[in-house]
Amino acid sequence: MTTSFPMNDGNSAYSYFNNSQPQKELIDASKDMVRDAIIEKLDVEVMLSSSHTFRIIELGCSIGPNTFHAMQRVVDVVKEKYHNIILEFQVFFSDHVENDFNTLFRSLPIDRSYYASGVPGSFHGRLFPTRSIHFAHSSCAIHWLSKIPKELLDEKSPTWNKGLIHYGTSNIDVVNAYIAQFEKDMEIFFNARAEEIVPGGMMVFISPFSSYIRLVEFFGSSLMDLVNEGKLDESLVDSFNLPMYFPSPQDMTKVVEKNGCFSIEFMELAYPKSKLVDEIDAKTFIISLRAVLEGLLINHFGSKIAEEVCARTLLKSEEISTWMKANGGKSCQLFVALKRK
Amino acid sequence: MTTSFPMNDGNSAYSYFNNSQPQKELIDASKDMVRDAIIEKLDVEVMLSSSHTFRIIELGCSIGPNTFHAMQRVVDVVKEKYHNIILEFQVFFSDHVENDFNTLFRSLPIDRSYYASGVPGSFHGRLFPTRSIHFAHSSCAIHWLSKIPKELLDEKSPTWNKGLIHYGTSNIDVVNAYIAQFEKDMEIFFNARAEEIVPGGMMVFISPFSSYIRLVEFFGSSLMDLVNEGKLDESLVDSFNLPMYFPSPQDMTKVVEKNGCFSIEFMELAYPKSKLVDEIDAKTFIISLRAVLEGLLINHFGSKIAEEVCARTLLKSEEISTWMKANGGKSCQLFVALKRK
Numbered sequence: 187m188t189t190s191f192p193m194n195d196g197n198s199a200y201s202y203f204n205n206s207q208p209q210k211e212l213i214d215a216s217k218d219m220v221r222d223a224i225i226e227k228l229d230v231e232v233m234l235s236s237s238h239t240f241r242i243i244e245l246g247c248s249i250g251p252n253t254f255h256a257m258q259r260v261v262d263v264v265k266e267k268y269h270n271i272i273l274e275f276q277v278f279f280s281d282h283v284e285n286d287f288n289t290l291f292r293s294l295p296i297d298r299s300y301y302a303s304g305v306p307g308s309f310h311g312r313l314f315p316t317r318s319i320h321f322a323h324s325s326c327a328i329h330w331l332s333k334i335p336k337e338l339l340d341e342k343s344p345t346w347n348k349g350l351i352h353y354g355t356s357n358i359d360v361v362n363a364y365i366a367q368f369e370k371d372m373e374i375f376f377n378a379r380a381e382e383i384v385p386g387g388m389m390v391f392i393s394p395f396s397s398y399i400r401l402v403e404f405f406g407s408s409l410m411d412l413v414n415e416g417k418l419d420e421s422l423v424d425s426f427n428l429p430m431y432f433p434s435p436q437d438m439t440k441v442v443e444k445n446g447c448f449s450i451e452f453m454e455l456a457y458p459k460s461k462l463v464d465e466i467d468a469k470t471f472i473i474s475l476r477a478v479l480e481g482l483l484i485n486h487f488g489s490k491i492a493e494e495v496c497a498r499t500l501l502k503s504e505e506i507s508t509w510m511k512a513n514g515g516k517s518c519q520l521f522v523a524l525k526r527k
Numbered sequence: 528m529t530t531s532f533p534m535n536d537g538n539s540a541y542s543y544f545n546n547s548q549p550q551k552e553l554i555d556a557s558k559d560m561v562r563d564a565i566i567e568k569l570d571v572e573v574m575l576s577s578s579h580t581f582r583i584i585e586l587g588c589s590i591g592p593n594t595f596h597a598m599q600r601v602v603d604v605v606k607e608k609y610h611n612i613i614l615e616f617q618v619f620f621s622d623h624v625e626n627d628f629n630t631l632f633r634s635l636p637i638d639r640s641y642y643a644s645g646v647p648g649s650f651h652g653r654l655f656p657t658r659s660i661h662f663a664h665s666s667c668a669i670h671w672l673s674k675i676p677k678e679l680l681d682e683k684s685p686t687w688n689k690g691l692i693h694y695g696t697s698n699i700d701v702v703n704a705y706i707a708q709f710e711k712d713m714e715i716f717f718n719a720r721a722e723e724i725v726p727g728g729m730m731v732f733i734s735p736f737s738s739y740i741r742l743v744e745f746f747g748s749s750l751m752d753l754v755n756e757g758k759l760d761e762s763l764v765d766s767f768n769l770p771m772y773f774p775s776p777q778d779m780t781k782v783v784e785k786n787g788c789f790s791i792e793f794m795e796l797a798y799p800k801s802k803l804v805d806e807i808d809a810k811t812f813i814i815s816l817r818a819v820l821e822g823l824l825i826n827h828f829g830s831k832i833a834e835e836v837c838a839r840t841l842l843k844s845e846e847i848s849t850w851m852k853a854n855g856g857k858s859c860q861l862f863v864a865l866k867r868k
Contacts, residue, residue, distance in 0.1 A: 237578070239656035274656040278644065283635070287628045291647040294624070301656055303619065304645040306632035315580035315615040315642055 194477045200496075201477060203249050203289060209326045209474070210252050217259060219456065220323075220390055223523035224263045227451045228321070229386055230271065240264060240273050240320050242300070243382075245309040246327025247279035249289045254298070256325055261300050264321070275300035280313055282306070308332065310374045314382040322379060322389040329393055331429040332371045335363035338427045349420070351406035352428045368431040369441055376445035383526040389448065391522040395432055395455060400513070401471070402428055404506055405479060408498040409487075418491060426486045428479070438522055452523040468507035472500050535818045541837075542818060544590050544630060550667045550815070551593050558600060560797065561664075561731055564864035565604045568792045569662070570727055571612065581605060581614045581661050583641070584723075586650040587668025588620040590630045595639070597666055602641050605662070616641035621654055623647070649673065651715045655723040663720060663730040670734055672770040673712045676704035679768050690761070692747035693769045709772040710782055717786035724867040730789065732863040736773055736796060741854070742812070743769055745847055746820060749839040750828075759832060767827045769820070779863055793864040809848035813841050 194201045230240065242260055247253040261275045277298075279290060283306040294302055307313050309324070310332045337345040337359075344359040353364045379389060409426070412418040433441075435453055442448055476496045483492035499506075535542045571581065583601055588594040602616045618639075620631060624647040635643050648654050650665070651673045678686040678700075685700040694705045720730060750767070753759040774782075776794055783789055817837045824833035840847075 237656075237659070239659055276656050276659070283632050287632060287645060291624050291628060291645075294647065301654065302647070304628060304632075304647070306635065306643065306645070313642065315578075315617050318578070318580055318617070 194480050200473065200480065201249075203251070203293070204477075210255070219452065219454075219521045219523070220256075220259060220392075221263050223388065223390055223452055224260070224321075225267055227523060227525060228264065228267065228388055230264070230268050230273070230320075238271070238273055239276055241276050241278065241318060242321045242323065243278045243280055243305075243314065243319050245280055245322060245324040246330065247281050247285070247290065249286050250293045252325065253279060253290075254293075254295050256323060257300065258295070258298060260321060260323060265299075276303065277301070278303045278305045278314070278319075280305040280307065280309065282308055309378070310371050312378045312381065316381050317384045319379075319382045320384055320387045322383060322387070324390070325392040326394060328372075328375070328391050329430045329432045331364075331367050331431055332374075333367070334427045334429050335367040337363045339425060341421075341424070346424060347427055348424050349406075349410055350403065351409065351423065351426050352402050352430070354400045354403055364431045365437065368433060368437065369444075372433075372441035373444065376441060376447065380445060380447035380526065385526055387526045388451075389524040389526070391438075391520070391524075393433060393520045393522075395434070395518045395520050401475065401506070401510075402430075402479070404472070404502055404509075405475070405483070405495055405499050408495045408502070409491075411498060412491065412494065418487070422487065428482065433520065435520065438520065442524065447527055448524040449527055450522065451525050452521065454521050455518050456521050468503045468510055469500065471510070472503060472506060476500075535821050541814065541821065542590075544592070544634070545818075551596070560793065560795070560862045560864070561597075561600060561733075562604050564729065564731055564793055565601070565662075566608055568864060568866060569605065569608065569729055571605070571609050571614070571661075579612070579614055580617055582617045582619065582659060583662045583664065584619045584621055584646075584655065584660050586621055586663060586665040587671065588622050588626070588631065590627050591634050593666065594620060594631075595634075595636050597664060598641065599636070599639060601662060601664060606640075617644065618642070619644045619646045619655070619660075621646040621648065621650065623649055650719070651712050653719045653722065657722050658725045660723045661725055661728045663724060663728070665731070666733040667735060669713075669716070669732050670771045670773045672705075672708050672772055673715075674708070675768045675770050676708040678704045680766060682762075682765075687765060688768050689765050690747075690751055691744065692750065692764065692767050693743050693771070695741045695744055705772045706778065709774060709778065710785075713774075713782035714785065717782060717788065721786060721788035721867065726867055728867045729792075730865040730867070732779075732861070732865075734774060734861045734863075736775070736859045736861050742816065742847070742851075743771075743820070745813070745843055745850075746816070746824070746836055746840050749836045749843070750832075752839060753832065753835065759828070763828065769823065774861065776861065779861065783865065788868055789865040790868055791863065792866050793862065795862050796859045797862050809844045809851055810841065812851070813844060813847060817841075 198204070242257060244253050244257055257277045261277070265273065277300045279302065285306070287304045287306065291304060305313050309327070335345070337343055338347050340346060344357065345363045347356055347360050350356050353361045383389060406423070409418065409423045413420045413423055435455060438453060439450065442450055480492055480496060483495055487495070539545070583598060585594050585598055598618045602618070606614065618641045620643065626647070628645045628647065632645060646654050650668070676686070678684055679688050681687060685698065686704045688697055688701050691697050694702045724730060747764070750759065750764045754761045754764055776796060779794060780791065783791055821833055821837060824836055828836070
């Protein structure tokens with residue numbers, strides 16, 4: 187089974203590159219929070235000794251352009267805070283080895299004010315030398331699990347996720363299996379970052395929250411439509427589950443406390459004020475989800491079914507739009523700023 | 528005009544990945560020299576302060592596998608020398624942004640003992656933060672010029688390189704234009720490395736020397752065959768020149784002295800003892816040159832002519848083999864070890 191789930195690569199109609207507007211909205215909305223975290227909590231003098239290189243990592247960078255905006259913003263705010271210190275910035279864009287780094291590198295902004303570098307590998311493991319990183323940033327990424335919880339693949343267990351592809355409307359056993367996998371993954375994640383980040387160094391997560399959970403199930407219902415029309419075997423849908431868990435503040439507190447090396451400086455469930463996620467029209471939203479999910483669908487169902495499922499879900503735009511409006515109030519993102527003790 | 532000349536990418540029949548045996552021979556032959564340079568000249572205590580990360584850069588990494596052998600060897604020898612110090616290694620694989628980093632990353636050895644990173648950009652310019660690098664390695668790369676000397680593109684000048692594609696059998700004006708471009712490029716190269724490498728840090732170059740110079744002209748003669756058969760306009764050949772200059776020890780001394788920040792620790796023209804470059808059969812050699820040159824040929828002549836030129840040059844294997852045997856004694860490589868003052 188694959189344990190890496192790249193976004194649609196390249197520069198085509200359904201590529202992540204051209205369809206990552208909602209993720210951009212998330213980053214834009216968290217702009218002030220990242221800024222506050224840096225201005226109020228970062229202490230460069232403590233971290234840098236003889237070197238004047240400030241090292242930033244982006245975990246789950248995908249292929250841009252969102253990651254470039256996010257990284258430039260971090261650089262700009264640190265520069266603003268330490269305008270009297272000459273700092274050089276080195277940014278490490280990291281993602282799975284299957285990520286399309288060629289596209290990422292070829293679209294690097296020419297006017298960037300940092301040295302750029304790409305690091306292939308899973309963030310569920312070590313990626314950088316000990317105490318070499320000053321700031322870690324991860325947007326729309328930590329909700330990716332390293333794998334599907336294995337209990338979900340047992341047809342005879344109460345965690346067999348019949349007719350569904352995610353945990354949003356599932357039974358409590360399925361939800362718990364997802365939570366357990368998230369906790370296992372985060373244990374490895376935090377152990378790795380605790381080694382890599384210098385004392386005083388910071389880590390910021392921006393993670394989509396509740397509304398996303400259910401939206402993906404529209405792809406599930408398109409799959410079930412195909413089952414009901416006799417075009418797809420139901421067991422194939424039952425055995426397909428998305429490897430994502432969207433953590434709550436409680437989940438986050440639990441994994442941070444278990445690790446013990448980081449303090450939570452800020453944490454909030456934020457409701458973006460401008461350009462709400464909910465205000466993006468349903469079509470844009472579905473296409474952007476497609477750029478994220480299509481690889482997973484192709485892997486499990488083949489490209490013909492994947493294509494049809496995406497097309498059918500797009501036809502549900504109106505229904506989805508209605509659903510989004512009815513559930514708009516619940517859409518939000520989790521913002522967490524941590525400091526290495 | 529393009530200023531980057533990537534090797535044939537991917538994993539196909541004529542890819543650099545599958546056709547880089549001669550370059551591997553060069554690296555293998557220089558194994559002991561790199562080892563000697565590290566054992567005798569490197570002083571880690573001077574360079575590393577609080578951090579225990581030893582940072583290595585490979586300039587002109589292409590897509591492997593040669594670069595992986597070279598980097599692992601550097602790591603192993605430094606570890607051997609400093610077996611009583613716990614060091615962590617971070618290797619930055621650098622090449623032009625058009626290089627196929629996806630292939631490079633996907634073929635990274637699983638059992639490597641370093642943190643890997645890719646850095647897109649020309650080594651004729653800054654790539655890394657100030658004083659952040661401990662060891663720089665470059666094999667079969669510094670002979671690439673940033674561009675064709677512009678004098679060669681003037682039809683009315685004595686530097687118009689009629690009927691030839693390189694300087695090996697050209698008039699002295701052409702040779703001097705190449706040398707001048709090399710010196711200009713190396714000035715920029717050394718200025719950048721002088722900033723990036725810590726005091727006491729080392730730099731090693733391995734560069735093919737004389738035999739290569741003339742071998743590329745067999746591709747030139749295939750082009751002229753097409754001209755003589757009326758299939759190609761001669762002015763197209765006249766205006767095509769390879770952007771490579773193979774430095775002599777004198778050239779190297781001159782550019783190092785001009786920069787002034789590095790001392791030459793070792794420099795020698797080495798005649799590889801085992802598996803001589805000359806002992807590789809001509810066919811293997813021509814195919815490996817094709818993996819290097821085909822992109823340039825396609826750029827200037829289109830893919831149909833490029834394909835035909837490569838095929839025709841391969842047909843000259845016997846002639847080339849005879850030439851290689853007659854000129855075998857002259858085949859050698861330049862090895863240079865430098866230290867940042």
